[in-house]
Amino acid sequence: xxxxRVTGAExxxxxxxxxxxxxxxxxxxxxxxAEREVLIKxxxxxKRHIAHHGETTGDLCxxxxxxxxxxxxxxxxxxxxxxxxxxxxxxxxxxxxxxxQDRLGLSKTTVAFDILLGCSGYVYGLSVISSxxxxxxxxxxxxxxxxxxxxxxxxxxxxxxPLFGDAGTATAxxxxxxxxxTFNLQSDGSGKDAIIIPHGGVKxxxxxxxxxxxxxxxxxxxxxxxxxxxxxDVFNFSVREAPPNVKALLDYCEKSAEDVDLFVMxxxxxxxxxxxxxxxKFPADKTPYSLRxxxxxxxxxxxxxxxxxxxxxxxxxxxxxxxxxxxxxxWGSCYLEANNWSCPPIQTI
Amino acid sequence: MDSIDxxxxxxxxxxxxxxxxxxxxxxxxxxxPNWSSMYALIIVALCETEYxxxxxxxxxxxxxxxxxxxxxxxxxKG
Numbered sequence: 001x002x003x004x005r006v007t008g009a010e011x012x013x014x015x016x017x018x019x020x021x022x023x024x025x026x027x028x029x030x031x032x033x034a035e036r037e038v039l040i041k042x043x044x045x046x047k048r049h050i051a052h053h054g055e056t057t058g059d060l061c062x063x064x065x066x067x068x069x070x071x072x073x074x075x076x077x078x079x080x081x082x083x084x085x086x087x088x089x090x091x092x093x094x095x096x097x098x099x100x101q102d103r104l105g106l107s108k109t110t111v112a113f114d115i116l117l118g119c120s121g122y123v124y125g126l127s128v129i130s131s132x133x134x135x136x137x138x139x140x141x142x143x144x145x146x147x148x149x150x151x152x153x154x155x156x157x158x159x160x161x162p163l164f165g166d167a168g169t170a171t172a173x174x175x176x177x178x179x180x181x182t183f184n185l186q187s188d189g190s191g192k193d194a195i196i197i198p199h200g201g202v203k204x205x206x207x208x209x210x211x212x213x214x215x216x217x218x219x220x221x222x223x224x225x226x227x228x229x230x231x232x233d234v235f236n237f238s239v240r241e242a243p244p245n246v247k248a249l250l251d252y253c254e255k256s257a258e259d260v261d262l263f264v265m266x267x268x269x270x271x272x273x274x275x276x277x278x279x280x281k282f283p284a285d286k287t288p289y290s291l292r293x294x295x296x297x298x299x300x301x302x303x304x305x306x307x308x309x310x311x312x313x314x315x316x317x318x319x320x321x322x323x324x325x326x327x328x329x330x331w332g333s334c335y336l337e338a339n340n341w342s343c344p345p346i347q348t349i
Numbered sequence: 350m351d352s353i354d355x356x357x358x359x360x361x362x363x364x365x366x367x368x369x370x371x372x373x374x375x376x377x378x379x380x381x382p383n384w385s386s387m388y389a390l391i392i393v394a395l396c397e398t399e400y401x402x403x404x405x406x407x408x409x410x411x412x413x414x415x416x417x418x419x420x421x422x423x424x425x426k427g
Contacts, residue, residue: 034383038366042387159386232406235390239397275394279401 002185002332003252006127008134009141010176013342014313015068016169016304017060018049018294020348025162030155030219039162044270048165048295049348050150058090060168061144062103063349068170069104071344074140076105081141082112083129085121085299087327088148089114100144111138118195119266119326120185121145121299123334126171126322127183133175143171147298149227152197154213156221160229163269165295169303172342181336184249186241191329194233199224235272238325242333243279246323249333259319262312262338263287266324267294267301276323288312298326310343350400350426353419360415363395364388374416392418400426 024047025040040046051060061084069076082104084097091099097112106112111132117124122145129143146168153160199210206225215221222228242265250256257263263282265273267290277287290297290305297304302322312318318338325331351359353374361369366383381388389409396404402425404418412418 031385032383034366035385035387038383038385038387042390230406231386232389232393232409235393236403236405239394240403269390271390271394275397278398 003183003248005180005182006130006134007180008136008175008177009130009173009181010179011336011338011341012172012174013068013072014169014171014303014306015064015071015344015347016167016300016307017063017067017347017349018165018167019051019055019060021050021052023048023050028162030161031158042269042271043163044289044291045163045295046292048150049167051148051166055148056090057086057088057146057148057168058096058100058103060166060349061146061170062100062168063347064168064170065100065104065142065144067344067347068172068342071342072172074172077107078140079106079142080110081129081132081138082106082110083115083125083141083143084112085115085117085125085143085145086147087116087118087121087298088151097144117328117330118147118298119268119301120324120328120330120332122302123183123322123324123332124185124330126181126334127185127332129173130181133173136175139175141173143173145169145171145299145303147300149296149298152227154222154226156213157226158219159231160222160227163296165297167294167297167300167304169300169307171303181334182249182253183332183334184245184252185332186245186330188329191233191237194230194237194329195227195327197225197227234268234326237329238268238272239275239279241331242276242323242325245331246280246321246333249335250321253335255335257282260321261286261319262309263321263323264302264305264309266326267291267296267305268326269296304346307343307346313338313341314343316340350423353416356419356422357415359395359399360392363391372415374414374419376415377413378415378418396422402426
């Protein structure tokens with residue numbers, strides 16, 4: 001059973017931080033100017049913020065968390081749960097969440113751990129953190145979600161390099177006995193090869209061979225430590241699985257598309273997301289995007305887009321539907337209500 | 350289901366780098382000027398949104414002409 005309701009945890013605010021360096025797909029010289037225009041129109045991605053060498057997901061999430069804590073005037077001693085969601089942690093080990101517990105000056109009584117998920121990670125992370133909050137054993141919690149995807153892509157691979165941007169986010173959650181979030185989560189590991197960095201784990205440790213580049217077709221050159229993405233398979237998967245997942249969630253909540261004020265999808269690419277939106281018959285003006293300026297920011301894309309839509313979520317009783325899908329394959333959706341969230345403007349660091 | 354001529358009109362509308370009137374049923378879609386994998390995604394998205402038919406990468410590999418592509422969509426549309 002993947003449909004469930006959690007009662008007891010309420011989002012109080014979200015913040016996001018991105019690196020200062022901006023790269024434009026109009027300057028992507030691997031492909032012709034005509035192909036660049038088709039790429040930008042199809043993916044919706046014009047620019048991306050890219051981390052400099054050594055800048056980490058932890059750095060971006062740290063900046064986002066500090067900003068949010070200040071904005072909410074939270075007492076750090078009341079934060080007793082921190083979850084970090086990423087597929088580009090600062091180190092192989094220890095977990096980045098634990099490093100951030102110390103760096104943020106949180107108490108040693110804080111529970112801190114990582115969740116290793118990408119595109120679907122924010123919705124999954126929200127389900128885990130809210131379920132723990134619902135026990136009543138925690139007062140305040142931080143869900144930190146982000147990725148430095150640029151570290152894994154090869155500039156000579158037009159199927160990945162122009163798509164991904166870097167970002168870190170923080171979501172503040174408080175115990176609230178009556179607040180509900182409803183989830184529908186799914187997984188299909190048979191699609192593991194659709195989005196994969198083959199080498200670098202224990203199964204295929206890095207050797208000299210891992211870093212030998214190979215041209216798979218013109219414009220697609222990468223090595224085994226780079227991200228490989230089968231765009232067509234991901235497109236077919238997302239368009240096939242995301243709409244019924246969302247419909248099942250809405251049915252479970254006894255809601256329809258008209259009962260949703262804001263439909264925020266993982267920012268994969270514009271054409272794919274628009275196909276999902278049209279299949280679900282959501283109006284375009286309820287479906288915000290952050291792709292144009294930030295690209296696909298992996299686990300950060302949903303909270304980053306929410307911060308970008310701050311005029312909506314800072315109101316009371318905004319009904320929000322989130323849908324995430326991608327690497328794993330892993331996907332899920334959740335339905336919740338935004339009440340006067342604190343959303344400081346996106347930081348550039 | 351649309352006729353193949355209506356299908357081609359919609360295809361040309363989506364592939365807006367293509368001059369209207371240049372496509373016909375016998376054209377090999379891979380020979381469309383400036384063809385790239387992005388065009389393949391545009392075609393698959395069109396089949397989903399206009400006809401509610403899923404076309405996969407494997408389907409496209411088996412197709413050569415626009416007529417082949419139309420026949421796949423028409424057969425699945427029923």
